[in-house]
């Protein structure tokens with residue numbers, strides 16, 4: 001996915017030291033939802049990730065390319081984590097496309113080097129194309145991207161494997177690198193046969209874009225043809241990428257006629273802002289998150305979300321059970337109903353100062369929310385005259401950050417001003433407005 005939106009008026013503090021709690025808006029996202037019972041015993045474990053965007057370039061002072069490192073770290077984390085569990089298998093590494101930035105020869109070489117040096121034979125390598133695997137060829141013939149994938153990764157673009165009794169079906173794009181029209185009959189047939197052989201156990205599927213109008217980011221970045229196939233299979237758990245939207249926004253899991261999850265990214269974040277896709281939250285390159293998926297012999301599934309930037313689990317843990325009977329604990333409406341509104345801490349500190357460029361900087365503590373404070377809106381008035389208005393994503397995806405925000409309001413004439421600050425959660429519920437009077 002590629003888009004640009006420059007939110008240049010806004011910057012947010014990078015200060016790591018603060019007396020404000022780190023936990024406030026990050027720590028409570030799924031406490032109301034089912035967790036795996038203590039006697040949950042996996043017989044299968046895999047990693048689900050997406051959008052790695054290996055460029056094959058060395059990092060420089062001007063340009064960072066940490067994606068190869070993050071992929072290696074993911075693989076090694078999975079082996080370390082698995083070794084400490086009762087069930088020690090790391091059975092599959094699953095990637096829902098965009099492993100390269102452009103599908104170029106040298107990018108695949110760089111990607112394959114990481115895989116070869118880190119992934120052991122005991123772990124299956126399951127992968128499908130993303131739109132970026134076709135980027136370098138689009139102007140001439142996108143199908144050359146498919147040929148490069150076949151040459152560099154595997155001769156078959158699409159995969160149906162059975163691991164420890166669980167079916168995995170991965171579908172690459174059609175030759176145009178944009179749609180699934182030519183692939184849907186195959187995808188449908190393979191899922192149907194997987195479901196038939198699985199009884200009530202889940203079937204895992206993967207493709208690059210999300211089924212449209214399901215998870216966070218799927219309205220703009222989703223595929224419109226896929227849902228009509230998926231909705232026939234209630235026990236299916238689908239993993240996708242493309243949007244680069246954070247996994248620890250609860251909207252990245254969706255259940256209705258099946259289950260869908262967005263895998264986030266190992267490269268850079270994007271989010272919606274003010275209802276529009278394509279916003280780059282500040283520090284958007286500090287992104288490396290994925291799912292650890294475990295299933296037991298009865299078909300129950302636990303999904304954990306992990307942050308490779310801070311080596312910490314996100315709080316989003318899901319326990320999926322009874323899917324074939326449409327037991328969906330994570331329906332959008334259910335999650336929206338069970339959440340509250342963002343609340344600013346009782347003793348929220350707000351202040352202003354002037355920086356060296358004589359810009360006024362507004363500082364405030366972020367709101368708390370059961371899920372996360374997804375975004376903020378700041379307005380500043382001189383009497384009735386608006387002198388500043390901005391909105392920006394919350395920092396919930398950055399576990400290394402505190403919950404403090406700094407907004408550059410710009411150059412203000414001497415006088416009296418009032419700032420209004422509102423927070424919004426993922427379900428469009430807004431906080432009470434904070435009001436702060438100041439003088440320049």
Ligand SMILES: [Fe+2]
Nearest residue numbers: 001051098242
């Ligand atoms: Fe991508």
